[in-house]
Amino acid sequence: MGNSGLKQHYETAKKTGVLKLSERKLEExxxxxxxxxxxxxxxxxxxxxxxxxPGDIRNFTLLKHLNLSYNKLTVxxxxxxxxxxLESLNASENHIQTxxxxxxxxxxxxxxxxxxxxxxxxxxxxxxxxxLDVLDLSRNKLTTIPDNVSQLYTIELNLNQNQISFIxxxxxxxxxxxxxxxxxxxxxxxxxxxxxxxxxxxTNLALEGNLFEAKQLSDLEGxxxxxxxxxxxxxxxx
Numbered sequence: 001m002g003n004s005g006l007k008q009h010y011e012t013a014k015k016t017g018v019l020k021l022s023e024r025k026l027e028e029x030x031x032x033x034x035x036x037x038x039x040x041x042x043x044x045x046x047x048x049x050x051x052x053x054p055g056d057i058r059n060f061t062l063l064k065h066l067n068l069s070y071n072k073l074t075v076x077x078x079x080x081x082x083x084x085x086l087e088s089l090n091a092s093e094n095h096i097q098t099x100x101x102x103x104x105x106x107x108x109x110x111x112x113x114x115x116x117x118x119x120x121x122x123x124x125x126x127x128x129x130x131x132l133d134v135l136d137l138s139r140n141k142l143t144t145i146p147d148n149v150s151q152l153y154t155i156e157l158n159l160n161q162n163q164i165s166f167i168x169x170x171x172x173x174x175x176x177x178x179x180x181x182x183x184x185x186x187x188x189x190x191x192x193x194x195x196x197x198x199x200x201x202x203t204n205l206a207l208e209g210n211l212f213e214a215k216q217l218s219d220l221e222g223x224x225x226x227x228x229x230x231x232x233x234x235x236x237x238x
Contacts, residue, residue: 014036018044023048033056050073057079075099077100080106083106089111104126109131110132114137134154134158162185164185172199172200194222
């Protein structure tokens with residue numbers, strides 16, 4: 001995109017607070033973008049070839065929606081933690097390995113999509129965010145769900161297509177968790193904690209494609225309690 005094309009987008013963004021620069025083959029933040037920092041509420045830089053997010057991102061403090069999906073990022077940097085109004089963050093389909101701890105400051109986050117990355121350790125930065133509804137970590141390289149995950153407030157947690165073989169029983173303590181997706185992982189039948197079935201608020205547990213047949217779940221202690229919750233929710237839908 002030439003400078004004239006960018007200029008037109010910038011002029012529109014000044015009026016709307018929305019800037020979409022997706023599919024532009026951009027390798028770095030375009031010139032003069034920082035001038036829009038006091039104005040933008042939505043910034044879409046998806047489908048480009050960024051390898052890093054510049055430190056200047058910290059100045060976009062009015063942002064509510066940030067889309068960095070389909071780039072070549074390897075980290076989510078500390079500076080994103082300065083975007084205190086952020087409600088949705090999409091950094092899916094990158095090469096992200098680490099998530100900065102500063103993201104724990106994003107108290108207004110509602111939706112986070114980090115699917116299709118290279119994350120190995122569960123990103124505990126998203127714990128204690130009381131408005132977080134959906135956290136998508138599918139298609140990463142996670143191997144465990146650690147004890148500290150009990151502090152997650154998300155309603156839906158998507159962990160499909162990872163390499164998870166261990167689930168902490170503390171997962172049952174997640175106070176808002178209703179949907180847990182664990183399809184196509186490395187779970188044995190005895191890896192499913194009794195507490196998750198018996199004492200959690202989970203009403204939709206997706207476990208297809210693990211190292212056991214789904215019908216074997218019914219043999220586990222606590223399964224009847226899970227089915228009672230599942231059935232109660234289904235009845236409300238009809």
